[in-house]
Amino acid sequence: MSKIDEILALARSRSRDWPYAGAVTPQEAFELIGLENAVKLVDVRTNAERDWVGRVAIPEAQHGAVQWNTYPGGNANHEFIEQLNGIARKDQVILFLCRSGVRSRGAAKLATEHGYQHCYDILEGFEGDKDERGHRKNINGWCHADLPWIGA
Helix, strand or coil, X not given: CCHHHHHHHHHHHCCCCCCCCEEECHHHHHHHHHHXXXXXXXXXXXXXXXXXXXXXXXXXXXXXXXCXXXXXXXXXXXXXXXXXXXXXXXXXXXXEECCCCCHHHHHHHHHHHCCCCEEEEECCCCCCCCCCCCCCCCCCCCCCCCCCEECC
């Protein structure tokens, strides 16, 4: 079994009857990206979050951004699937990322419902959970794991 197969099997084993393939940790997501050029990370945060908070630093060909909610206003992005169709294939492994792991679950579910075969949520998200002072990036998530990112 290859390392990719091992990571994806572990991700599938975390499933609690989720309507998508499974979930990976930020470290596993980064490892998958390094192991397979066809893996795509789709950041579903708003454009403002990516601009003001930061974004993952991975090869551009493996990174995509489709807002789950629009900014300003926080309205649902009714063109989400159409926009996803423009940046990802239905047969590739797609890793969905948001701030803390909530919107990414919704994105993985919706994409699966529209024929995407290998949708995974990135647990903990980019910034992770809030600490006792209400700040993020200190407990878990992509940033806390010291994975490459750029921005604020």
